[in-house]
Amino acid sequence: MTKTELANKAASTYGNAQIGALVYVYDATGGTSGLSLSQVAQITTTGYYTFNGTVWIKLLNSTDADTTNDAWVNNSTNTRVELGTTSNGVTRVAGTEVVATDAGNLGLGIVAPTTKLHVVSGGTTTTPLSAVTINDGTQALNRVLTSDNNGVAKWSEVTVSKVRGVMRPANSAIQLIGGGAGVTTNNNTISLTTTVATIDKIHLGSYIDLDPGKWEVEANVLVNLGLPASVAGLNYVFNKFTFTEETTAVVVNQSGDLPLTSESGWLIGGSTVIFGGSSGSTDAFYAVVNGKVFITNTSTAKKRYYLTLWQGSRKYSNYSNGSTTQAASATISITGLGSSANGENYITAQKIN
16 A cells, blocks of 8 residues: 555544554655545655554554564573574574573573673683673772772772781789799789799780681780899790680680680691790890781671780700809899880781681
8 A cells, every 4th residue: 555545545534443453555655635644644664554543653663673683582481581692693602691580680601690690701710711891990900899888899909907906004914814833923024933934824915806807916025034133144035925815714715716726736827826035144135026826706796805925934044164054043024015115015917818
């Protein structure tokens, strides 16, 4: 049928009763006059037209539907919609899938996405292939993807999460838990009054607060060894430090968040203790103990870990002509151990996961 033929129909030929009528117009020229001229006003090109009760409208326009060669397929069995073909109508091969599940998961390179965005690039361990590129203006070499509290992501410089502990106030009392032969505490000083004394479990009162996660904890402690005038030659104190979660106890226990909890399992490096010695003579009375331990806070809240002198021992000897003689009984002291009185003392921690 031509546009002219439709235009020449009586005005009453097509009305509400003919809504949905379908014709194919093979000639859209002409039709400039006629009893039904207003009804053919939208006929401008060849094609199928349907009557809507007032005018003839084209059934299918290039802007009304997908006229390309690809095809979306409803896969009701697997509850997803699939882009079944490529742009030229060829069936997609494995690894090029584009699917959207009824649950709202989008899959690229995979037919069964398990997350809201599931991308499989097809790379392997020997031949990796990048799967995601995000260019938002913040991207740069060696940056990492970070997010704010709302989950909004951006590229950022790598930052180190480091925490500093709190040292016991200067001249404040320390707590002797275990003790040992000839060992006493007097406010800020540990006194050793026998020829051979063992220090055992002294709560130093310094601490560090750590959020959940794994931390590398470093402690630096100045040992200030006080010697009586009657003692000459080389003198030393050997110390082992660790961390506890207890504030008061008959026997202080190491924190269970350390990798080892047995006193017999000391290992240099990834151990539960920090080793160090202090040597003193007529011209040297100071030494620094420094070391690191790993603490894993497995709880869901911040926890406090106290620095503790777990065990120490001391001797002093006189050296003369290559021989060693034990000095007579006397009293030596360690002052300000682990307190803020000594600027060398600190506890720091760096998160490693």
